[in-house]
Amino acid sequence: xxxxxxxxxxxxxxxxxxxxxxxxxxxxxxxxxxxxxxxxxxxxxxxxxxxxxxxxxxxxxxxxxxxxxxxxxxxxxxxxxxxxxxxxxxxxxxxxxxxxxxxxxxxxxxxxxxxxxxxxxxxxxxxxxxxxxxxxxxxxxxxxxxxxxxxxxxxxxxxxxxxxxxxxxxxxxxxxxxxxxxxxxxxxxxxxxxxxxxxxx
Numbered sequence: 001x002x003x004x005x006x007x008x009x010x011x012x013x014x015x016x017x018x019x020x021x022x023x024x025x026x027x028x029x030x031x032x033x034x035x036x037x038x039x040x041x042x043x044x045x046x047x048x049x050x051x052x053x054x055x056x057x058x059x060x061x062x063x064x065x066x067x068x069x070x071x072x073x074x075x076x077x078x079x080x081x082x083x084x085x086x087x088x089x090x091x092x093x094x095x096x097x098x099x100x101x102x103x104x105x106x107x108x109x110x111x112x113x114x115x116x117x118x119x120x121x122x123x124x125x126x127x128x129x130x131x132x133x134x135x136x137x138x139x140x141x142x143x144x145x146x147x148x149x150x151x152x153x154x155x156x157x158x159x160x161x162x163x164x165x166x167x168x169x170x171x172x173x174x175x176x177x178x179x180x181x182x183x184x185x186x187x188x189x190x191x192x193x194x195x196x197x198x199x200x201x
Contacts, residue, residue: 010112
């Protein structure tokens with residue numbers, strides 16, 4: 001069914017967009033929540049008229065969005081998270097953490113307009129900030145290990161244990177090889193000579 005959105009819904013569309021949605025989603029969620037109305041011919045006509053009248057206002061809204069976008073120019077985030085020894089995060093890093101980090105930099109951004117594939121490992125990611133249907137900013141996000149020192153110590157300890165085990169195994173193998181070599185060098189005892197039968201006189 002066709003719906004005219006009454007507000008921005010990230011992933012679906014922006015205010016005044018006409019979108020196609022499943023009937024259940026439209027009738028059970030968008031319309032009752034006041035987030036959209038059925039795009040009837042009359043509603044479309046009213047929308048077109050409203051947009052015509054609001055052209056100046058919409059241009060101002062876009063200009064405002066572009067100003068906000070400029071404040072994020074060159075911004076890159078580094079977010080520390082607890083990481084297991086396998087490199088997996090305890091939890092994940094997503095839009096909420098990005099909004100918190102931006103706030104620390106004095107940039108208030110509603111987490112609802114941020115989209116990011118949730119990070120579950122350390123590495124480089126990209127958060128998208130949707131200020132307007134035509135104004136989106138990419139913010140690089142580097143997820144690093146908060147407990148890097150602990151991980152390094154654990155990795156070093158594991159490496160030391162592995163090295164000790166390998167050394168022990170090598171020593172055992174060398175001792176076994178030496179024992180085998182010693183056995184091969186020992187001359188075999190000569191067989192005892194049979195006594196000659198006594199001759200009768």
